Amino acid sequence: GAHLAALFLHGAGYSAMCGHAVLALGRFALDYGLVAAPSRPETAVRLRCPCGPVTAFVPWDGRCSGNPVRFHSVPAFAAATDLAVDVPGHGKVVVDIGYGGTFYAFLSAEQLGLDVCSSKNRDLVSAASAVTEAVKKQFKLHHPESEDLAFLYGTILTDGKDAFSEEPTTNICVFADEQVDRSPTGSGVTARIALQYHKGLIQLNQTRTFRSSTTGSLFTGKAVQATKFGKYNAVVVEVSGEAFYTGTATFTVEEEDPLKYGFFFK
Numbered sequence: 457g458a459h460l461a462a463l464f465l466h467g468a469g470y471s472a473m474c475g476h477a478v479l480a481l482g483r484f485a486l487d488y489g490l491v492a493a494p495s496r497p498e499t500a501v502r503l504r505c506p507c508g509p510v511t512a513f514v515p516w517d518g519r520c521s522g523n524p525v526r527f528h529s530v531p532a533f534a535a536a537t538d539l540a541v542d543v544p545g546h547g548k549v550v551v552d553i554g555y556g557g558t559f560y561a562f563l564s565a566e567q568l569g570l571d572v573c574s575s576k577n578r579d580l581v582s583a584a585s586a587v588t589e590a591v592k593k594q595f596k597l598h599h600p601e602s603e604d605l606a607f608l609y610g611t612i613l614t615d616g617k618d619a620f621s622e623e624p625t626t627n628i629c630v631f632a633d634e635q636v637d638r639s640p641t642g643s644g645v646t647a648r649i650a651l652q653y654h655k656g657l658i659q660l661n662q663t664r665t666f667r668s669s670t671t672g673s674l675f676t677g678k679a680v681q682a683t684k685f686g687k688y689n690a691v692v693v694e695v696s697g698e699a700f701y702t703g704t705a706t707f708t709v710e711e712e713d714p715l716k717y718g719f720f721f722k
Contacts, residue, residue: 475642600686
């Protein structure tokens, strides 16, 4: 029943979910005619993602798509809270693990002696990567439907402002092979909202704003419905943000190309 299916590729493999790509694909689906008879002022675009079904809600003026786009992902939940982890070079830290289509570890940068807004990106990336590796070794993840999805995608360092506020809260997401997200991270916002709801820090339909420490770009998120996902108490989270066209590309593979399967520069 989906309008299109998507795989989210990066330099170290793939992600089970990518919120910013969903925003972009929602616009693409309308502008390139993948949805029959779009409706004004907004059209639902159904995507099949590795994590499951995701619906984007895209503004439509009768000719082209617009911003902001919002989406509802698979149910999000708190996988673990206040988990003590021994991180080499940093000692013991306390992390939360949330699922928002993929799993992330969350902690304040302050626990690592850093500031998410002012520390060097290299220091933040190194510390977050150390947390990711430590959590992978010390905590076993479980997914309600598929063990293929039971992997830690990355670590999100925050400014520690988890309680509800009208002011934006800032974070940086370090994922895959030390890649840094250019946005606040759609799946990360989904997971962080689920953790805040689980801890009683926000209520249903309270909107929070999330800022990327690297680019300053903003997403909003809110829990819109309580539900169950396997054994977990979960929430459906709505994330809203903007996506823009930057170009189109055509990729071609010729059989005689000795590098047709790709290569890495590091």
